Amino acid sequence: MMKSLIILCALAWVSVIAYGDSQYQTQAIDSPDRSFPVFYQQLKDKMSFSMAWNDKVKSPKRWRKQGLAKARELIFPYEDNTPFDAVVIDSVERDGYRAEKVVFNISAESRVLALLLTPDGDGPHPAALFLHDHGARFDIGKEKFVQTWGDDARLKSSQQWADKYFSGRFPGDELARRGYVVLSIDALGWGDRSVPGFKTDSQQALASNLFNLGSSFAGIIALEDKRAADFLASLPQVDTKRVAAVGFSMGAFRAWQVAALSDSITAGVADCWMATMKGLMVPGNNQLKGQSSFTMLHPYMARYLDYPDIAALAAPKPLLVFAGGQDKLFPVDSVQEAFSRLHEVWRANGVEDRLLTRIWPDKSHTFTEDMQDAAFAWLDQQFGINR
Structure with a gap:
């Protein structure tokens, strides 16, 4: 010490x-x-984490109820029940599914364009909300997971992203081919919601101004993710009992967060974002550098709950969390500590079989084809889908 x-x-x-x-x-x-x-x-x-899970907790249900109340209080800047008023503005037919560009009210302040994939055949279908990474690239957001059309520049950019992180695949399209309704959205600052210079100049300014407005960058993203989950679950082609949140990197943070906070999400798949707060507070870590960290920092959270505690509020829902053994952003010892905490909570709820954590020794910060296949097979199993 x-x-x-x-x-x-x-x-x-x-x-x-x-x-x-x-x-x-x-x-x-x-x-x-x-x-x-x-x-x-x-x-x-x-850093007290006064409401964190510990071996003295006698009632997992009471702990979850109290933790959810505190997490929602600190994370969500306000409540929003604005009607979605969705309109489809374009569509294309693909092999086994239809791809649509849909516009809806993600909040009272923001009407956004999203990509929606619907499998052929009669529903209702299982569904997945795809939540993109940070990635220091802002010309694309929703397009990182779903193949776009009608915009050659974005298609080229998103294919480069898929080649770098996803073995050339678009994971959203892959899950649509497996029979899932897929919704992919832009977080504030990405894709259609970005501005020139956002990478170097605007992130920290946006975060500062949202603090001035009594909100936070991370809080806005969390609220909009919950709203997107509610929108997806409201679609007539969706089976409301089988709605997953799927994310990579910052999107993984968003995935386990919305799995915990939203009643519309019934399972979570999170790749390459899980550790303890203290474990990430080491020299050189992105959590200490500003910019990207503001998308994941909720003021005063450390007084009450650690990252694995927030994720554990999803229990007893099914949750998968992957990590790369070569991922320099997430120290393995901190990842292992967080995984251990998660298992304690699912075990206390009597459903440890619904939690899958895995460190892939040879992987860096990626969501490669084999990782996707393992994650999607697990999700099929949780939703009772036999292939």
Whole structure:
């Protein structure tokens, strides 16, 4: 502990020096990482997680009820029950399913364009809400998971993304071919909802201004994900008992979050985003750099619940969480600690068989074809689909 504290203080943007009988903080001269104040460890020690799961919890149901109330209070900036008023503006027929561009009210303030895939044949069908990653690329959002049409530039961009992270596949289209209704949306700042320069200039400004407005970037995304889940579940072709949230990277964070917070979601598939808060607070981690982190930071959450606790509020719903053993964004020891917490909660609920966690030793930050196949086969099993 003392060794790690010394290292962290060496990285701090201020240092402590002695002058006579007094000590005071001053600017560090050689500081390769300016993310930490010198009192970093003291603040970290104060992270109480007062409502976190622990072995003294006697009633998993009561813990979930109280945790959900607190999580919803801290995460959602407001309630929104605006009518969706959906309109289909374009469609194409594909092999085994129909692809549509649909416009709907995702909130009282935002009317958005989404991509909707519906399998051929009589419904109701199982369904999946696809939640895209951050990826430091903002010209595409919903198109990262679903193959678009009528826009050559976006199609080229999204194919490059699929080649880099998804073995050349569009996972949403793959699940549609398997008989699922698929909805893919843009988070605020991506695709049709982006602006030039968002990568370098606007993310932190947007987050700051949302704080000024009494909200948060992460809160807006969470609210809209819940609304998208409700919209998907409201469609007549959807089986409301079989609606999954599927996400990669930041989308994985969104997937287990909405699986916990939304009654419309009945299962979750999350690839490459799970760890403890303290485990991610290490030099160089993206959670400490601003920009992308604001899409996942809920003010004051550390006083009550850790990341695995929020995900565990989904129990007893089925949940799959994958991680890459070579993923530099998520330290393996922190991932393992989070996985252990998840298993404790599902075990206490008597449904540990509904939770699948797996670290893929040779994988980095990806959702490759074999990972997709394993995840989708698991989802079929949870929804009682035999192939």
